Amino acid sequence: MSKQKFEFESAMTRAEEIAGAIEQGKIGLEDSIRQFEEGMELIRQCRKVLNDAELKIQKLEADSEGGAVAAGTLAPLDEA
Amino acid sequence: MKRRSSKTPRLPFDPLRVRGEDENPSGGGESAAAPVAKGSKSDAATISVSELTRLIKGAILQVLPSDIRVIGELSNVARPSGGHVYFTLKDAGSEVRCVMWRSAAQTLRFDMQEGMEVIATGSVDVYEPRGQYQLYVRRLTPCGVGALELAFQQLKERLAKEGLFDPARKRPLPPHPSTIAVVTSLTGAAIRDMLQTLERRYPKVQIYVFGVRVQGDGAANEIADAIRRINKSSAALGGVDVMIVGRGGGSLEDLWAFNEEPVARAIYESKIPIVSAVGHEVDFTIADFVADVRAATPTAAAELVAPKLSDVMAELDDLRHRLSQAVRRRIESRALRLAALEQSPWFRDPIGQIRRIHQKVDEMISRLRLSVARRIHRAKSRVHGLELRFVGARPTVQLARRRERATRVERRLERAIEATLHKWERRVRGIELRLASVTPRRRLEADADRLKGITRDLRRTMSRYLAQRGKDLSVLEARLAAASPENVLNRGYSITRRHRDDAVVRSDAEVREGDKITTQTADGTFTSRVIDDKQGELFD
Numbered sequence: 001m002s003k004q005k006f007e008f009e010s011a012m013t014r015a016e017e018i019a020g021a022i023e024q025g026k027i028g029l030e031d032s033i034r035q036f037e038e039g040m041e042l043i044r045q046c047r048k049v050l051n052d053a054e055l056k057i058q059k060l061e062a063d064s065e066g067g068a069v070a071a072g073t074l075a076p077l078d079e080a
Numbered sequence: 081m082k083r084r085s086s087k088t089p090r091l092p093f094d095p096l097r098v099r100g101e102d103e104n105p106s107g108g109g110e111s112a113a114a115p116v117a118k119g120s121k122s123d124a125a126t127i128s129v130s131e132l133t134r135l136i137k138g139a140i141l142q143v144l145p146s147d148i149r150v151i152g153e154l155s156n157v158a159r160p161s162g163g164h165v166y167f168t169l170k171d172a173g174s175e176v177r178c179v180m181w182r183s184a185a186q187t188l189r190f191d192m193q194e195g196m197e198v199i200a201t202g203s204v205d206v207y208e209p210r211g212q213y214q215l216y217v218r219r220l221t222p223c224g225v226g227a228l229e230l231a232f233q234q235l236k237e238r239l240a241k242e243g244l245f246d247p248a249r250k251r252p253l254p255p256h257p258s259t260i261a262v263v264t265s266l267t268g269a270a271i272r273d274m275l276q277t278l279e280r281r282y283p284k285v286q287i288y289v290f291g292v293r294v295q296g297d298g299a300a301n302e303i304a305d306a307i308r309r310i311n312k313s314s315a316a317l318g319g320v321d322v323m324i325v326g327r328g329g330g331s332l333e334d335l336w337a338f339n340e341e342p343v344a345r346a347i348y349e350s351k352i353p354i355v356s357a358v359g360h361e362v363d364f365t366i367a368d369f370v371a372d373v374r375a376a377t378p379t380a381a382a383e384l385v386a387p388k389l390s391d392v393m394a395e396l397d398d399l400r401h402r403l404s405q406a407v408r409r410r411i412e413s414r415a416l417r418l419a420a421l422e423q424s425p426w427f428r429d430p431i432g433q434i435r436r437i438h439q440k441v442d443e444m445i446s447r448l449r450l451s452v453a454r455r456i457h458r459a460k461s462r463v464h465g466l467e468l469r470f471v472g473a474r475p476t477v478q479l480a481r482r483r484e485r486a487t488r489v490e491r492r493l494e495r496a497i498e499a500t501l502h503k504w505e506r507r508v509r510g511i512e513l514r515l516a517s518v519t520p521r522r523r524l525e526a527d528a529d530r531l532k533g534i535t536r537d538l539r540r541t542m543s544r545y546l547a548q549r550g551k552d553l554s555v556l557e558a559r560l561a562a563a564s565p566e567n568v569l570n571r572g573y574s575i576t577r578r579h580r581d582d583a584v585v586r587s588d589a590e591v592r593e594g595d596k597i598t599t600q601t602a603d604g605t606f607t608s609r610v611i612d613d614k615q616g617e618l619f620d
Contacts, residue, residue: 008256008258008284009254009256009258012256012395012396012399015399015403016399018403019399019402019403019406022403022406022407022410023402023406023409025410025413029410029411029414032406032407032410033407033411036403036404036406036407039399039400039403040400040403040404043396043399043400043403046396047393047396049284050284050389050392050393050396054283054284055275055278055279055283055284055285055287056285056286056287057275057287057289058286058287058288058289059266059288059289059290059291060261060288060289060290060291060306060309060310060313060317061290062305062306062309063309063313066308066309066312067309067312067313067316068288068290068306068309068310068312068313068317069313069316070288070317
């Protein structure tokens with residue numbers, strides 16, 4: 001999840017960057033086409049992540065070192 | 081400390097130690113009653129201080145109810161390290177020493193401040209070592225305002241002063257969180273509401289739920305601990321983007337954990353942005369003030385934290401559109417530039433361009449040649465000049481040079497003259513132009529005036545001149561008249577002319593013998609013949 005999370009946010013950011021860069025004419029034509037393709041791919045992936053995603057709920061419990069650890073899934077929706 | 085129930089004030093007492101006056105009717109035969117009996121008599125028995133104190137203590141315990149509510153003003157509040165609190169309760173007329181044991185003092189939610197009006201609930205007992213009666217306070221509540229309310233205000237003020245609520249340190253929530261941690265009770269409606277909302281809006285997230293007690297003793301510490309643990313484990317959990325800390329609605333007491341300092345501190349220290357979600361809309365807790373964002377309810381918190389999936393999709397669509405547009409525009413602009421480039425002379429007429437460049441180069445070469453030639457020429461003429469200076473020493477050459485110089489001077493003069501002429505011409509022309517530009521009428525009027533004057537002068541001069549001439553003429557006439565031959569003839573002279581050619585005879589040599597001559601006198605002529613032409617010689 002952490003990897004995917006990172007990718008989503010950074011993919012959005014990267015795509016924004018690309019759009020901005022092309023809009024402002026900061027990059028050459030070939031580069032802009034290459035980056036355009038990259039941006040489109042990022043957007044496609046973002047959409048896929050959103051489409052495929054499902055809510056994952058996990059319970060946390062205190063560990064002995066003062067941290068928290070995931071301790072199995074929680075199904076409070078069913079409880080209700 | 082002994083305590084008695086107020087409902088049974090008289091029954092359980094130690095007759096050996098306490099001998100109240102109400103013992104008297106119940107029978108004076110008992111030995112323990114003796115001192116009192118004695119005391120009531122004139123020759124009372126002597127008792128020790130301790131005994132007296134015990135008597136007083138017994139009396140107090142017996143007479144006073146075990147639950148007394150006393151209203152008064154706090155003063156001399158002391159908190160030694162043991163946790164017990166000692167203070168004085170006073171009013172205008174009196175005061176009483178009070179003690180609050182640690183167990184009771186811990187439940188206090190507000191700070192005991194000097195001068196604060198409070199209601200103390202407890203019982204009175206005697207502290208034997210000092211012979212002092214004291215109020216042993218079990219419960220202390222502020223007057224007027226509720227204890228919790230007061231505690232809330234006090235903590236709020238203190239934390240605000242410390243800067244925990246500073247708006248400048250509020251962090252924005254991540255726009256697209258992937259991992260959300262929730263600190264709340266696992267059993268309440270709050271967690272259910274939150275999860276449902278997240279599921280509905282943005283089922284793209286990993287949710288970690290840390291179950292805690294949200295009310296009752298120790299709840300605050302549990303909540304604070306959970307916040308700290310999640311912060312500590314964030315990396316291990318894959319990076320928690322945002323945390324919701326909260327519970328459903330309830331009474332002020334129910335929500336109290338969220339008004340406690342440990343929770344406020346934990347929220348303040350959290351590196352993960354925190355949304356507080358406590359109770360229903362009207363309730364504000366200390367946690368709400370410290371949190372980065374306050375949500376009125378757990379559901380609202382979930383809505384704040386998670387974007388709507390459809391919104392994110394729209395955002396993506398928008399981004400895609402922007403990207404396409406941007407790249408299309410870019411291509412179009414490049415195409416335009418390309419077209420412009422094709423239209424440039426280089427592409428339309430490359431040979432012409434090259435020719436032009438050739439021409440330029442040729443020109444440059446010839447200019448170069450010329451300048452070189454000029455340089456050579458200058459050098460040559462310098463040599464020549466030197467030569468001339470050597471040769472020039474010879475007289476013939478000097479002569480020639482002088483002549484040449486003369487010619488040059490002449491030419492210069494001519495040129496100078498010509499130049500001067502030109503200059504003058506130019507000046508004249510300039511003056512003409514300037515004159516033309518001067519207002520002509522005035523000039524004309526002036527000219528006319530001048531002309532008139534001149535004409536007048538001229539006329540005057542002319543008439544003078546004519547008069548003079550007339551005079552001269554008469555003189556001349558007189559002179560002429562005087563010199564005329566008629567006058568001479570009148571005076572007796574005559575004019576003799578040769579008949580043959582009518583020439584005036586001025587000398588005898590001009591006539592010969594036999595010549596016919598005509599003589600003119602004043603009034604006529606006569607002709608005669610020369611007889612002797614040598615008469616004159618006779619006189620010689």
